Amino acid sequence: MERVLLEVRDVNKAFGGVITAKNVDMKVMAGEIHGLIGPNGAGKTTLLNLISGIYEVDSGHIFFEGNEITNLPAHKRARLGLGRTFQSPRFMNRASIKDNLELGTDLRNQFTYIQSFFGKKGADFYSELEELMEIAGFTFDWNEHITSLPYGQQKLLEIVRAMLAHPTVILVDEPAAGLNKQEQERVSLLLRKAVDSGMGVVLIEHTMEMVMNICDNITVLNFGEVIAKGKPQEIATNPQVIEAYLGGENDA
Amino acid sequence: MKKKKILTPKIIGKIIVAIIIIAAFIIIPLPGVVSRYMLKVYNDGLIYFIAALGLSVMLGMGGQVTYSTAGIMGVGAYITAILSTKYGWNTGLAIIVALIAGAIFSFVVGLALFRLKGSYFSFASIGLTNLLVTIFSNWMEMTEGPDGITRIPKLDVGFMKFTDFNSYFRLLFIIAIICYLFVLRLRKTSYGRALASVRDNEITAASFGVNCYMTKVYSFVIAGVFACLAGGLYAVHAGFISPEPFKYDQSAIYLIMIMLGGVDSTFGAFLGASLLTIIPEKMRWLNEYYKLIYGVGVIILMIFMPMGLMGIIDNFKYKMIGKIKKRKQSNAIETEAN
Ligand SMILES: Nc1ncnc2c1ncn2[C@@H]1O[C@H](COP(=O)(O)OP(=O)(O)OP(=O)(O)O)[C@@H](O)[C@H]1O
Ligand SMILES: [Mg+2]
Numbered sequence: 001m002e003r004v005l006l007e008v009r010d011v012n013k014a015f016g017g018v019i020t021a022k023n024v025d026m027k028v029m030a031g032e033i034h035g036l037i038g039p040n041g042a043g044k045t046t047l048l049n050l051i052s053g054i055y056e057v058d059s060g061h062i063f064f065e066g067n068e069i070t071n072l073p074a075h076k077r078a079r080l081g082l083g084r085t086f087q088s089p090r091f092m093n094r095a096s097i098k099d100n101l102e103l104g105t106d107l108r109n110q111f112t113y114i115q116s117f118f119g120k121k122g123a124d125f126y127s128e129l130e131e132l133m134e135i136a137g138f139t140f141d142w143n144e145h146i147t148s149l150p151y152g153q154q155k156l157l158e159i160v161r162a163m164l165a166h167p168t169v170i171l172v173d174e175p176a177a178g179l180n181k182q183e184q185e186r187v188s189l190l191l192r193k194a195v196d197s198g199m200g201v202v203l204i205e206h207t208m209e210m211v212m213n214i215c216d217n218i219t220v221l222n223f224g225e226v227i228a229k230g231k232p233q234e235i236a237t238n239p240q241v242i243e244a245y246l247g248g249e250n251d252a
Numbered sequence: 253m254k255k256k257k258i259l260t261p262k263i264i265g266k267i268i269v270a271i272i273i274i275a276a277f278i279i280i281p282l283p284g285v286v287s288r289y290m291l292k293v294y295n296d297g298l299i300y301f302i303a304a305l306g307l308s309v310m311l312g313m314g315g316q317v318t319y320s321t322a323g324i325m326g327v328g329a330y331i332t333a334i335l336s337t338k339y340g341w342n343t344g345l346a347i348i349v350a351l352i353a354g355a356i357f358s359f360v361v362g363l364a365l366f367r368l369k370g371s372y373f374s375f376a377s378i379g380l381t382n383l384l385v386t387i388f389s390n391w392m393e394m395t396e397g398p399d400g401i402t403r404i405p406k407l408d409v410g411f412m413k414f415t416d417f418n419s420y421f422r423l424l425f426i427i428a429i430i431c432y433l434f435v436l437r438l439r440k441t442s443y444g445r446a447l448a449s450v451r452d453n454e455i456t457a458a459s460f461g462v463n464c465y466m467t468k469v470y471s472f473v474i475a476g477v478f479a480c481l482a483g484g485l486y487a488v489h490a491g492f493i494s495p496e497p498f499k500y501d502q503s504a505i506y507l508i509m510i511m512l513g514g515v516d517s518t519f520g521a522f523l524g525a526s527l528l529t530i531i532p533e534k535m536r537w538l539n540e541y542y543k544l545i546y547g548v549g550v551i552i553l554m555i556f557m558p559m560g561l562m563g564i565i566d567n568f569k570y571k572m573i574g575k576i577k578k579r580k581q582s583n584a585i586e587t588e589a590n
Contacts, residue, residue, distance in 0.1 A: 083459075091452075113442060
């Protein structure tokens with residue numbers, strides 16, 4: 001039985017004259033890695049921002065686990081279980097690694113500030129963190145500043161932080177950009193781990209090898225429009241997709 | 253077997269700090285240790301420190317620049333003064349009412365002001381302070397206008413009266429420590445992290461379930477309650493208040509206190525408040541040149557030490573720790589080689 005976690009229905013968005021989403025439909029199932037690909041400027045990040053509530057849609061609907069969330073503010077969507085990472089890692093740069101990770105566990109616990117002030121403890125996330133770091137393939141002293149980590153590790157840690165919040169769906173924006181082969185492999189393993197535990201993943205990625213290897217389904221955007229959707233093999237041979245990629249800057 | 257070290261450098265440091273604090277608490281107000289005048293200066297310093305602590309939550313933790321600290325301190329001071337002089341209330345009770353009023357006032361004003369973002373908020377906070385000062389200066393029946401309210405009784409909490417500077421010093425000292433511990437604790441809570449995430453990036457914060465707007469409003473309430481507390485304590489200490497110390501330029505001094513001490517450090521608020529209370533006293537002989545030197549000092553501060561004094565100390569600490577770590581590593585390699 002397939003369960004729809006996230007549904008985007010007929011969503012439109014324009015910035016001034018630039019149309020970045022045009023009648024976009026997309027469904028993300030539990031346990032699926034859903035690839036979202038397309039040339040630069042196709043509107044991938046914009047769609048992610050519409051789903052997570054950073055931008056408001058011009059028209060259309062977004063459903064999360066069957067409930068409409070189109071008009072909810074971003075923080076409420078996050079609390080419902082919509083997690084995300086960013087195209088370039090976004091941490092609290094003046095804080096320690098620990099504080100940054102705890103932002104994720106705070107979201108999971110959802111204690112009130114008063115409860116937190118009086119020391120209410122959430123489930124110990126240390127063993128879970130250890131398990132995830134095993135997959136991520138590096139260690140750290142979590143009292144260190146977040147900026148002491150190299151770029152690749154920061155990108156991996158961003159996924160770990162999102163997973164620590166126990167979301168239902170994670171939106172991941174170009175996690176492999178700027179990473180070396182081994183690190184890209186680790187990204188794939190982390191995302192696999194996420195879907196194996198029942199989450200749904202939306203993956204924006206330009207590294208075609210990775211997309212073709214780990215995605216269960218793919219939606220292709222071009223100029224804000226869905227030009228193809230289907231299994232990786234179908235997408236790879238779709239003439240419209242090839243055309244879009246060859247017509248634009250070649251990223252594949 | 254590994255010996256468990258009880259006296260780590262960290263614990264030794266804490267013990268030393270505790271001894272200094274207790275010694276200051278006991279010795280400074282003893283008769284003959286400091287002059288009556290300097291004791292009053294110290295008391296003022298502690299009061300400024302309390303207001304600065306509230307601001308450190310907003311500015312240091314939350315990254316929100318506000319010019320309202322002095323104005324809201326005035327709200328606390330005037331409520332305390334009016335209730336205790338015009339209505340004959342007990343001063344302790346008057347301060348408690350001032351705190352509650354301050355919380356409600358800050359909440360409502362915060363809801364309105366945080367509709368604005370970043371520097372727009374900061375500009376609006378200047379407006380707020382000017383508005384408050386206008387009220388302090390013109391609502392004659394209540395505030396006595398520019399002449400101010402005189403004969404404010406000393407603090408009386410029922411079982412105890414604080415009529416001299418010495419006993420008041422000890423009381424302020426205890427209140428300041430409680431406020432300090434409150435802010436330290438706040439840094440380690442989910443609220444502290446929420447504020448820090450709002451400061452660094454509101455989009456990330458929202459993506460982790462943080463309601464940025466309300467988080468900022470709460471920080472304004474915390475700062476407001478601290479400022480009102482400081483204001484009430486100031487009124488009963490001075491015995492006289494006028495609109496003068498609650499003006500916009502005084503608010504700027506609170507901002508400088510936090511930046512001088514270091515925005516990332518709670519202890520920095522203490523350093524900043526102490527220095528900006530003591531230095532003006534010690535530099536009176538400079539007369540009109542004082543403001544000039546002061547202005548140049550602030551500019552130099554912002555250029556050369558954006559993270560304040562505590563930033564410099566932390567940097568130094570990091571470098572030392574780095575050196576020790578390296579030495580340990582090279583030792584470890586040597587022993588391995590052996
Ligand atoms: N806030 C905004 N205001 C105006 N235009 C925007 C805004 N955000 C995105 N755009 C425009 O929308 C279009 C799509 O941008 P988007 O970032 O979604 O592309 P993308 O598919 O993620 O591209 P990339 O692969 O380069 O990350 C671009 O033309 C961009 O300039
Ligand atoms: Mg993008």
